[in-house]
Amino acid sequence: MKKRDLITMFLCVPGAGLFALGTGMCMTMLWGMLVPGVAVGFAGIVLLLCLIPLCRGIKE
Template identity: 70%
Template sequence: MTKKNFVSMILGTIGGILFALGMCMGLLPEWNAFNQGVVIGTVGLVVLLVMLMVRRKMEGKSMIVRLSGRTVGAALLAIVGALALGFGMCLTMVWNMLVPGVIVGLVGIVLLLTLIPLTKGIRD
């Protein structure tokens, strides 16, 4: 494992856990911790942004990514795919709508899987 992959893995894990914990704190009324959840989620997002900048610096690239139409499209596809997957999970687990939830969740998974050939391309 290269140093940049190790650093990205550690920072990504910490940022992802903080963000997920903040989302749970903010969105679960039983926890009664909305304000604290917003703070923890924001800290998680900041750690993830730092990870992105550190990774780019270690690769010898500029720390700020230039936005192109392809980058914006890939980001929008990722957002729509993640929302579809999450909505499908909510349909299944919260509202007891198993079949529609599974279908929507699978659509979200397929959208997220299309990101791989879109960003990396297909090679022999």
């Protein structure tokens, strides 16, 4: 496994998980988790956006 693939995997999995968790919490108006859902979803978006320059910067 290449270094680039390993780093991408370790950032993509938690980023996508946070994004999905935040989106799910935003959609559950019944439990009143809108504000934490927005915060967690935003953290996931930021983590996934960090992958773009990281993947371009890592050279094999």
